[in-house]
Amino acid sequence: MRIIDVHTHPIFFRKGATPKEVAALVAQSRALGIRHMVSLGDVLVHGTHPTAAQVTAMNDMNAKLQAWHPDFFSSFCFLNPVLGERAVMKEVERCVTRYGFKGIKLEISNNARDACMKPVMAAARRFGLVVLQHSWSMVNLKLRRFHSDPIDTAQLARRHPDVKIIMAHLTGIGFRGVLEAKGCDNLFVDTSGGYPEEGLVEYAAEQLGADHVLYGSDLPIRENSVTIGRILGARISAADKRLMLHDNTARLLNLN
Amino acid sequence: MLIDSNVNLGPWPFSPIPEYTGPQLAAHLAATGIRRALVSDLRAVFLPDPMPANRRLFAAVKRTPALLPVPILNPALRPWREQLDECIKAAPIRAVKICPNYHNYSLGAAHLDEFVAALSAAKLKLVLNVRLEDERHKYFALRIKGVAVADIGAFLQRFRSQHILLSGIYKPDLEKLAPSHANFSADIAFCEWINTLEALLEKIPANRLFLGTCTPLLSTRGQVDKLVRARIPARAKKLIGSENARRFFGL
Numbered sequence: 301m302r303i304i305d306v307h308t309h310p311i312f313f314r315k316g317a318t319p320k321e322v323a324a325l326v327a328q329s330r331a332l333g334i335r336h337m338v339s340l341g342d343v344l345v346h347g348t349h350p351t352a353a354q355v356t357a358m359n360d361m362n363a364k365l366q367a368w369h370p371d372f373f374s375s376f377c378f379l380n381p382v383l384g385e386r387a388v389m390k391e392v393e394r395c396v397t398r399y400g401f402k403g404i405k406l407e408i409s410n411n412a413r414d415a416c417m418k419p420v421m422a423a424a425r426r427f428g429l430v431v432l433q434h435s436w437s438m439v440n441l442k443l444r445r446f447h448s449d450p451i452d453t454a455q456l457a458r459r460h461p462d463v464k465i466i467m468a469h470l471t472g473i474g475f476r477g478v479l480e481a482k483g484c485d486n487l488f489v490d491t492s493g494g495y496p497e498e499g500l501v502e503y504a505a506e507q508l509g510a511d512h513v514l515y516g517s518d519l520p521i522r523e524n525s526v527t528i529g530r531i532l533g534a535r536i537s538a539a540d541k542r543l544m545l546h547d548n549t550a551r552l553l554n555l556n
Numbered sequence: 557m558l559i560d561s562n563v564n565l566g567p568w569p570f571s572p573i574p575e576y577t578g579p580q581l582a583a584h585l586a587a588t589g590i591r592r593a594l595v596s597d598l599r600a601v602f603l604p605d606p607m608p609a610n611r612r613l614f615a616a617v618k619r620t621p622a623l624l625p626v627p628i629l630n631p632a633l634r635p636w637r638e639q640l641d642e643c644i645k646a647a648p649i650r651a652v653k654i655c656p657n658y659h660n661y662s663l664g665a666a667h668l669d670e671f672v673a674a675l676s677a678a679k680l681k682l683v684l685n686v687r688l689e690d691e692r693h694k695y696f697a698l699r700i701k702g703v704a705v706a707d708i709g710a711f712l713q714r715f716r717s718q719h720i721l722l723s724g725i726y727k728p729d730l731e732k733l734a735p736s737h738a739n740f741s742a743d744i745a746f747c748e749w750i751n752t753l754e755a756l757l758e759k760i761p762a763n764r765l766f767l768g769t770c771t772p773l774l775s776t777r778g779q780v781d782k783l784v785r786a787r788i789p790a791r792a793k794k795l796i797g798s799e800n801a802r803r804f805f806g807l
Contacts, residue, residue: 328787332785436692437692437693439696440691440692440693440694440696441692471690471693472692472693474693475571475572494690494692494693495690495746495748495774496774496775496778496779497571497690497693497773497774497775498571498573498574498771498772498773498774498775499571499572499573499574501775503572519750520749520750521749521750522748522749522750523748523749523750523751523752523782524750525778525781525782525784525785525786526748526752526775526778526779526781526782527778528778528781529775529777529778529779529780529781529782529785530775530777530778532777532781533588533775533776533777533778534775
């Protein structure tokens with residue numbers, strides 16, 4: 301089965317950044333059936349609130365991965381929305397026009413419901429980019445000021461129905477997160493985040509439709525063999541597995 | 557052939573996991589290559605007296621030789637000795653599991669001296685459950701943490717003559733304990749990072765790691781693929797996948 305991984309951090313706290321390490325990762329991933337990876341960057345290497353220069357450096361690192369293996373890596377433009385409209389627009393324009401980045405990655409600089417998201421969504425709209433928003437249930441983690449609960453990400457998607465949004469971390473958002481995402485056609489959920497809890501993949505397919513669930517690993521925090529095996533072992537049809545593992549992301553990012 | 561050291565039957569109140577019968581569970585495991593499994597009943601985690609769950613477990617696996625029952629006992633309950641005797645008489649058990657975080661006692665409790673001695677006298681292995689869930693995803697009212705690594709270290713130090721199987725330990729905690737304690741093995745159910753086993757084998761030898769899937773709370777296929785698709789020597793895979801469990805549990 302051909303696989304596209306929509307949620308990876310091939311360089312993580314600066315580890316894995318050499319050409320040799322990246323080539324090994326590509327070869328290893330291909331052996332597992334992964335034909336393409338979306339690199340979201342080394343998102344926490346400068347903490348939760350990187351400066352504009354640090355954001356640029358992180359995106360340049362992503363661009364380097366793409367240049368080394370253009371057929372294997374696509375990248376999303378990492379942003380710190382708190383830096384404001386000018387910085388956001390400038391960085392998105394640079395990453396799209398210079399490198400052909402396919403989406404925007406948002407981590408934990410702010411909550412998805414904050415006003416600073418407006419220019420981010422305007423940039424996504426202007427350049428036709430998908431937005432991948434870090435999301436995690438804040439029921440047990442009291443960090444909602446800058447982490448987005450699935451309620452917040454779903455609200456973002458409802459406020460901007462013309463922008464395609466990926467709510468990250470199926471395992472982190474849990475069953476409640478799936479219900480929050482339900483009924484929002486521009487909102488997709490990726491399967492990354494946490495140990496491979498049983499039943500969630502099936503539940504997401506049932507509630508959202510398999511066409512709204514995207515395979516993501518969160519590599520290197522997780523292991524591809526586990527995250528792929530979780531979908532291959534799920535009690536869903538082979539056609540739904542194919543959608544999740546490949547076709548949905550291929551369509552969303554025009555990777556065919 | 558794989559042996560899974562961390563499998564459960566029964567419902568879990570906080571997520572809609574499959575509730576298998578013994579034969580259904582054996583068939584589910586066999587589909588991923590697991591031919592034998594050490595099985596406990598999840599009801600024993602929450603019941604004030606774990607014995608009804610253990611009796612249910614013995615009945616459920618009685619005619620399914622692939623499933624070997626591992627009763628869960630609570631040594632903080634006064635009649636644990638009678639309950640242990642009942643388990644020994646009821647089924648050919650090889651080990652007993654304890655869940656100190658769910659059963660509300662400390663690993664430093666004095667009564668564990670007698671309990672561990674009784675297991676040893678009965679030639680039974682001790683499985684220490686560290687966790688069953690990622691703490692971040694627990695039901696909001698269930699304020700139970702995994703067993704603290706310092707407490708596990710002190711426990712291993714206290715029972716130096718016993719070799720204990722840790723079930724559900726996180727990878728960083730396992731790596732922390734491995735250099736200073738030789739008297740434990742661990743299942744890999746809650747160990748995950750890129751190239752998990754390659755990384756673990758740098759810190760702990762293959763003869764101390766066991767395949768554990770934590771079925772049905774975690775995805776069996778995903779957990780099995782962690783081992784089957786790992787880029788480690790075939791000998792290490794065999795040890796982790798079956799030989800260590802075979803030796804430890806005397807199968």
